[in-house]
Amino acid sequence: xxxxxxxxxxxxxxxxxxxxxxxxxxxxxxxxxxxxxxxxxxxxxxxxxxxxxxxxxxxxxxxxxxxxxxxxxxxxxxxxxxxxxxxxxxxxxxxxxxxxxxxxxxxxxxxxxxxxxxxxxxxxxxxxxxxxxxxxxxxxxxxxxxxxxxxxxxxxxxxxxxxxxxxxxxxxxxxxxxxxxxxxxxxxxxxxxxx
Numbered sequence: 122x123x124x125x126x127x128x129x130x131x132x133x134x135x136x137x138x139x140x141x142x143x144x145x146x147x148x149x150x151x152x153x154x155x156x157x158x159x160x161x162x163x164x165x166x167x168x169x170x171x172x173x174x175x176x177x178x179x180x181x182x183x184x185x186x187x188x189x190x191x192x193x194x195x196x197x198x199x200x201x202x203x204x205x206x207x208x209x210x211x212x213x214x215x216x217x218x219x220x221x222x223x224x225x226x227x228x229x230x231x232x233x234x235x236x237x238x239x240x241x242x243x244x245x246x247x248x249x250x251x252x253x254x255x256x257x258x259x260x261x262x263x264x265x266x267x268x269x270x271x272x273x274x275x276x277x278x279x280x281x282x283x284x285x286x287x288x289x290x291x292x293x294x295x296x297x298x299x300x301x302x303x304x305x306x307x308x309x310x311x312x313x314x315x316x
Contacts, residue, residue: 200314215300
């Protein structure tokens, strides 16, 4: 036997099964930081979408006000009356949709209380009726449980996106549709009057 063979005998039989790797120190804190970053990005994205929708709705309101002001002065002219009236009507409809897209949702009559199913400390309509002591107690209970804290943020993100953003962009879409339809009908009216 050579020296290599003797070394192998001293080592003894090896376990052929793969041993599970030991968890790296700090892996749980990294996972928590990753989850916090992910949730922060999600909330920031939703707020950016809401701000973008509000800005677009405000621009449409300004455009509709200018068009309505100009068109109302043209309704007294015989050859421009109908195209101008079309612009006024569709500008008003567009403005109504723009206002509806910016309107916050109405709160429920009886929001859930702390400890009840569906209560979320991050939802304004849920905590606005609490006393400062109740709010502090609910917040302390939430901060003591990281899993529950992430669940509350996730539920708030879903509710904000599914309820507020969906309704906001629904009305904003109709705002653009009505505005384009009014422009097309008015252009057709102008073409019929002039030619």
